[in-house]
Amino acid sequence: MNWQHLIEDRNRFFWLLHLGGWIGFAMVHYLGSLLHDLRDVFVWIILFRAWAGALISLGLRYVYQKAWNLSPAKIALVVIVSSYVAGVVWQVVNNITYWEIYKHGFRPDFWLLYTKSSVWSFYIMLAWSGLYFGIKYYQMLQQERQKVLTANNMANQAQLKMLRYQLNPHFLFNTLNAISTLILINENKTANAMVTKLSEFLRYSLDKDPMKRVTVTQELTALQLYLDIEKVRFEERLQIKFEIQNNCQNALVPSMILQPLAENAIKYAIAAREEGGTIEVKVSRFANDLQLEINDNGPGAEIVDGNLYRENGVGLANTRERLATLFQEYSLVVSENIPNGLKINIRIPFQTEVE
Structure with missing residues (x-):
């Protein structure tokens, strides 16, 4: 038995x-x-x-x-x-x-x-x-x-998965290529700034445990580093907007939870359109929950049973897996953005460093 x-x-x-x-x-x-x-x-x-x-x-x-x-x-x-x-x-x-x-x-x-x-x-x-x-x-x-044993076991797997969707080889290649181009055209100051941001972003992404939580302020700082690097590539084609409620800065979120979602938006919404587009990040509190939202005004995608239908897509799947490991109650909803584009909304319990 x-x-x-x-x-x-x-x-x-x-x-x-x-x-x-x-x-x-x-x-x-x-x-x-x-x-x-x-x-x-x-x-x-x-x-x-x-x-x-x-x-x-x-x-x-x-x-x-x-x-x-x-x-x-x-x-x-x-x-x-x-x-x-x-x-x-x-x-x-x-x-x-x-x-x-x-x-x-x-x-x-x-x-x-x-x-x-x-x-x-x-x-x-x-x-x-x-x-x-x-x-x-x-x-x-x-x-x-x-659950603790399972979380510790998944942490090792998550570390490897982070390298797959946070440190995407295409992202590194494109960034280094942009730096090389800046050096060739004697934009050394801009190239140096880009190298600094890339170094800070890599250090942050490698130092932070994917199963641990950081404040919203820390998470947005890392996201801003990533978006600043991408903005050098896309210039005016990439527009960024942040809308953060004042009472949410110290709320805790899983580290690097927003970056793979922003990377998806850049890959499928900004790079896919000649005129580029806008990525909007919103953080707000609703009752006892924290809401994280990333939306874009790109061409959108097919949504099947609340999931995006994209081949070889790992960012959203890994995000769901991490949320399921860290929280008993959470939600991740993918929907169409009005008038066009995609919207991804994450809802997790509101917790702060004080708690």
């Missing part, structure tokens, strides 16, 4: 522990009955107690699932109250069963005696509740640990 697979399947693991625990409860009480030399009919009482306990405690599971997202204090209150109610109900059932089978239909004179020994049953239900939450938190901890 694959125990790891069994543990990861939460529903199957719950039923295994739930049924196994109550069977164990019945076995312990059966062995205890042998010490007291009870009649054979007591076995049926033990079995019924275990069956009733399993059924009543099963209801606690659904109560706790509803209360799972409450504050710790409220969860503790729900556990205590629910365990007590379940314990009283279980003990009433146990007493009735015992009197009916073992005492031949005995009935107490006072109704409160039906709840006799409820404290013992409450402790049993409370113990069940403690095991339920303990095991569930352990499973969550293991799941988070697995």
Whole structure:
């Protein structure tokens, strides 16, 4: 049996522990009955107690699932109250069963005696509740640990992928070719500035871990370096606009998340048109989310199921992969820009360095 697979399947693991625990409860009480030399009919009482306990405690599971997202204090209150109610109900059932089978239909004179020994049953239900939450938190901890291991493993792959879509050989070739041309026409000052920007951009892209996050300000500085280099190539054909909300500068984003999207826009929107075009970068906050948007006014592309249909395209796919690794909740939407072009919108949780 694959125990790891069994543990990861939460529903199957719950039923295994739930049924196994109550069977164990019945076995312990059966062995205890042998010490007291009870009649054979007591076995049926033990079995019924275990069956009733399993059924009543099963209801606690659904109560706790509803209360799972409450504050710790409220969860503790729900556990205590629910365990007590379940314990009283279980003990009433146990007493009735015992009197009916073992005492031949005995009935107490006072109704409160039906709840006799409820404290013992409450402790049993409370113990069940403690095991339920303990095991569930352990499973969550293991799941988070697995995510960390997966993220570390993907980081090594992401480093290689970064070289593929951040340090595109065509980008380096075109940049070096532009520098060479500037030197030939004695534009040494411009060539020197371009070399400096290229050096800063390469240093930033190689130093930053693709699985770590940087501030919006740092990310836009790196993006500006890249766009300044490209602007030397395209001159007036490339227009750049930034629209950044004041409360977003310190928000955290994955490093180099915008550059491959800007590179796609330049390759398919600016370079594809003789007259060039405009790339617009927007950063804003919406409720508890940070929105990153890059749009262009190029010829656009075919969008199939929210993805661009382009052969050999890796920038968008790698961006999705990185977002999925870093965030439980995110969105990346590709849509048509009005009146023409493409718009890529990324939405991630808003976090800052202070947090």
